Amino acid sequence: MAVAATSQSNVPHGKRVIGLWLALSIVLTPIAVLVIGPLIPPGNDSVQGMGQTFDNQVLIGASTPIMLFVIVVLLYTLTAFRVREAAAEGIPVRGDSGLQILWLILTTATVLGLAAFGTYELVKDGAGGGQGPNAAFLPTNHHQAMDVQVIGQQWEFTYRYPTAGGVEVPHLYLPANTLIRLHVTSLDVIHSFWAINLGVKADANPGTDNVVYVETRNPVKLNIRCAELCGLWHGYMFDEQGRVVSPSAFSTWIQQQQKIYGPISKELPPYSTTYSPEPTLRAG
Ligand SMILES: [Cu+2]
Numbered sequence: 001m002a003v004a005a006t007s008q009s010n011v012p013h014g015k016r017v018i019g020l021w022l023a024l025s026i027v028l029t030p031i032a033v034l035v036i037g038p039l040i041p042p043g044n045d046s047v048q049g050m051g052q053t054f055d056n057q058v059l060i061g062a063s064t065p066i067m068l069f070v071i072v073v074l075l076y077t078l079t080a081f082r083v084r085e086a087a088a089e090g091i092p093v094r095g096d097s098g099l100q101i102l103w104l105i106l107t108t109a110t111v112l113g114l115a116a117f118g119t120y121e122l123v124k125d126g127a128g129g130g131q132g133p134n135a136a137f138l139p140t141n142h143h144q145a146m147d148v149q150v151i152g153q154q155w156e157f158t159y160r161y162p163t164a165g166g167v168e169v170p171h172l173y174l175p176a177n178t179l180i181r182l183h184v185t186s187l188d189v190i191h192s193f194w195a196i197n198l199g200v201k202a203d204a205n206p207g208t209d210n211v212v213y214v215e216t217r218n219p220v221k222l223n224i225r226c227a228e229l230c231g232l233w234h235g236y237m238f239d240e241q242g243r244v245v246s247p248s249a250f251s252t253w254i255q256q257q258q259k260i261y262g263p264i265s266k267e268l269p270p271y272s273t274t275y276s277p278e279p280t281l282r283a284g
Pocket residue numbers: 152153155190191192226227228229230234237
């Protein structure tokens with residue numbers, strides 16, 4: 001590699017950087033999208049989770065060439081423009097309005113394009129985070145959704161099934177391939193219901209009916225955690241015994257639960273979108 005300033009100016013640095021960047025991008029971007037992208041949570045256990053996993057793949061597909069460009073420019077610069085003699089000066093950098101305008105257009109288009117994509121993805125099926133009592137964005141088939149209530153309390157979640165007499169149970173069971181309308185609320189302080197592998201995270205606030213939709217897919221174990229610091233045992237507020245089960249297994253299960261918890265449910269207030277903690281006898 002020539003080092004004198006005169007020969008440096010004849011070297012097509014720009015073409016070399018672009019060529020290196022293109023070659024690396026063509027090889028590494030599909031690997032990032034197809035291999036690394038699907039490893040990022042939540043995975044494909046619900047329709048909403050699939051959507052989020054697809055979003056992760058799009059984002060990693062857009063960001064991999066950008067990251068590679070930064071790395072290629074950095075390493076190329078360190079190698080090609082390194083001052084090897086104490087007296088030698090680097091190539092002077094002068095303004096380049098064409099390059100600056102191109103840079104501004106590309107970065108602005110990337111950021112705005114991803115923002116528009118992210119917004120569309122977030123609202124298109126009315127899922128993801130809870131949207132309060134009157135969800136602004138609904139799945140197209142929301143009239144067929146099955147209602148299930150999630151109640152946060154220090155320090156566990158319980159679940160009520162209004163379609164089964166309002167029975168309250170300690171673990172979340174959902175039928176497979178079913179659209180669920182979750183009503184997330186709290187009896188005491190603020191919690192956050194996070195069903196990690198379903199791609200659902202919704203605030204559980206007292207006095208609030210926070211609605212969030214999720215469409216289950218195949219039977220799977222659920223990993224549920226509280227995602228809002230809610231007091232001393234917040235770290236222990238999790239449930240790994242929930243399941244998505246086949247519809248027939250679900251109807252067997254809910255009948256069992258009605259036998260076990262039905263007598264206690266009679267002492268509970270009637271099913272409601274929110275509760276006051278004061279007169280409530282808790283199950284368990
Ligand atoms: Cu909590």
